[in-house]
Amino acid sequence: MVYVFLANGFEEMEAIAPIDLLRRAGVDVTTVGVGATAVRGSHGIVLAADTLDSSAMPDDLEAVVLPGGMPGTLNLEHSPVVQKFIDHAVEKGAIVAAICAAPSILGHKGLLKGRKAVCYEGFEGELEGASVGSEPVAVDGPFITSRGAGTATQFALALLAALRGEGAADKVRGSILCP
Known part of the structure; x- marks a missing residue:
């Protein structure tokens, strides 16, 4: 199961693209609302999450996805449930994916030390120890x-x-006419 966390202020495109493309490929994706199931993105689009963070269990975890956006990234970072899922993914060797400002969460946890990483311009200093x-x-x-x-x-x-x-990935790429 892939868990995509949605916190108020998330960047909509950064959440929707992984949800959509993974589901097109038949991957089980659960969207998790941090604090509510109706979550407002940074541009006012409200998404209905599949489950509430207090109900989510990381037992069958394949990946954690953290969309960026502000203040969404800060809301994700302050969530004990998100932190628990990241820790569980790392312990299990599962994928942890973060985009835009959200890689800063991984940097603050020291998870990017000695690793290649990218982020939104201006957040490079938050990726502690990363190349x-x-x-x-x-x-x-x-x-x-x-x-x-x-x-x-x-x-x-x-x-x-x-x-x-x-x-x-190539099959989905072709189906959406992505070069």
């Missing part, structure tokens, strides 16, 4: 990071490739 690049998406072991809304499709496809292989 920060400028490519759209960085994959280093179980960590996938991406730069922002404009890279959301590439981020989602990289996540799909990590979960189900390049063939699955």
Whole structure:
């Protein structure tokens, strides 16, 4: 199961792209609302999460996805449930994917030390110990990071490739006419 966390102020494109593309490939995705099931994005779009954070259990965890946006990233970082899921994913060797400002959460936890990572411009200093690049998406072991809304499709496809292989990602890429 892939858990996509939605906190008030999340960047809509960064959440929707992974949810949509993973589901197109048949991956089980659960959206988790932090504090509420109706979650308002940074541009006023309200999404209905599949479950509330207090009900989510990480038992069958394949990946955790953290969309960026403000104040969504800060709301994710302050959530004990999100922190628990990240810790569980790391212990299990599952994928932890974060985009835009959200890689800062991983940096603050010390999870990016010695790893390649990318983020939204201006957050590089928050990726403590990482080798920060400028490519759209960085994959280093179980960590996938991406730069922002404009890279959301590439981020989602990289996540799909990590979960189900390049063939699955190429199939979805072709179906949405993505170069």
